[in-house]
Amino acid sequence: LSFCSIECRLLAIKNTPQSDKQICYFICLPIGEHIKSKVAPFNYILIDEVQDLTELQFYFLLQQIDSTENLFVCGDLHQTINPTYFNVGRIQSLYRFVSGNDVIENKILDCNYRSSENIVNFANELSQFRRDVFSTNHEWDYIEVPQRGSTKPPYLFKGEVDNLFKHIKDKDYVYVIVVNEQNKEKLLTQFPDLESRVLTVSEAKGIENKHVITYNVFSSYIEEWRNIFLKKDYKLKLNTELYRYYFNMVYVAITRARDVLGMVEDNLYHDLERWLSEHMEIMTEFDEDALDLAKQSSSSDLLKSAVQLETNENFAQAIATYRLIQNTVLSVEASRGIARCNIKEECQRTKDYLVCGRTLVTHEEHEHAIPYLKRANDELFLLKAILSMDQEKNLSLINEELRSLVGNPLVFLNELGEPKLISRYANLMLLPTEMRFNKLLNTSEKLVKSSQKNSKIVRLKI
16 A cells, blocks of 8 residues: 555545544554554654644554654644644544553643734734634633734724835735635735735745735635624524634734734724724824835845745745845846746646756756655655755755665765766765864874974973
8 A cells, every 4th residue: 555545545535524534534544554564663753733634644643653652742723724623632532542541741832932912912812702702612722921022013904005015015024914825816916016925824824024914814704704793792603613714814814923913904894893993003094114114125135035935835925036136146046046946836736856856956956956856765866966065065964864865875876877976975975084084183283383382491491
């Protein structure tokens, strides 16, 4: 049974009704045991963003660990924006079922080091509103404790959006966050120059910026928010797990901001507008100083932003940001960034990691090629990429990657038939000995000089 066939089964199960998910566990138990017998288990596993996993995926990961006691899991219920129906209780039950271990150590990390106090307080108000609406188990809910001081209060912008969005098109320190691709396309149709700054909530997850402006994160689901207020006021019955999603979308969007948070909404339900007005400053006119948007971005700032977006695999936004760079010196680096992102973006669409990795190698983007060649299990070109990196800048990385290779590098080098790479590999293998020899030689020379100096002092005294 291959991992490919397992992925196919997972895709088939993805749309399974929630009531049938438990049946899927028992269908897939033999699959999990098969994986365990074929894959060498890990001594320790750390799972981050566990709320984005289905219970089935969590079960498969449990099969990869030597001892289930050495499992560390972290996540945030407030950031569940994928339709996994994540539930802490069910995950704990699954762990106990697989491991036979009832001892689970729980810890809530409630310190917020990213956002200013104003933004954390607003996020806490949103969480409190959700708790007021849904009277379910709040064991894993928490109030965040800000670790930074106050900056500008969050604001609701009710002025001309044309003035606002046209002004931020080349600001590296601003992101505009929308709920989904449909909203992003609609916004970019109206403001195409914003391409470098607009992210969906899913794309923005895991990154941050000084200034974040959310666009229609409430208005996009106005009927759902109307129902939420009806439940609060008239006890309307709602699906808690489903409606928590709408709170989480807003929560993830607003907590991407470090210093300044703004909101733009085209269509607000009157109760929701009143609630926002109680917790936000209302801005009716565009003023770049009042909105903290006066600072101009340099080409260096834009380059850093583009690299961050590329690292986060937001390739379309990275390309648009690289294109904003006008500095002659940095334009060469920007052009390389655009070419890299085009290759990676194609791979994101086709999932052809082999072609992507090898294409990056031909473009001499060796460090960028390595993760793709690993995913393609292309040991031959992986070794070529490793040995082709700049040894002075990447020596520790080169040695680390060489140690992780499964096969014998010399066998692969013979297959490649590139004498220069064989020479580089030989030099790398001899380098530690050479470094130790040079260190020993320097120490010896210092001792000789020190000895000669002491000898002169003794003769002078006589």
